[in-house]
Amino acid sequence: xxxxxxxxxxxxxxxxxxxxxxxxxxxxxxxxxxxxxxxxxxxxxxxxxxxxxxxxxxxxxxxxxxxxxxxxxxxxx
Numbered sequence: 809x810x811x812x813x814x815x816x817x818x819x820x821x822x823x824x825x826x827x828x829x830x831x832x833x834x835x836x837x838x839x840x841x842x843x844x845x846x847x848x849x850x851x852x853x854x855x856x857x858x859x860x861x862x863x864x865x866x867x868x869x870x871x872x873x874x875x876x877x878x879x880x881x882x883x884x885x
Contacts, residue, residue, distance in 0.1 A: 821853050825862040833869050837877060848872050 826849060833845050852868045 821858050826853065829862055829866045829869055832866055833873055836870065837873050840877060848876065
């Protein structure tokens with residue numbers, strides 16, 4: 809097992825975690841194009857470390873989408 813300091817274990821998001829977050833955000837912002845949601849989640853990957861977990865990535869992505877679309881989502885209210 810490599811111990812490269814730049815790429816330790818868990819240093820990269822797993823694809824299934826990213827798609828989980830994209831799907832959850834898509835459920836909430838169903839009127840927004842999926843490519844926009846993928847871009848937002850992709851940008852959030854730089855802000856949240858994989859060790860923080862996908863729930864944290866989801867929270868940051870939801871907050872960013874809320875800022876973009878003005879808080880209008882399926883679960884608003």
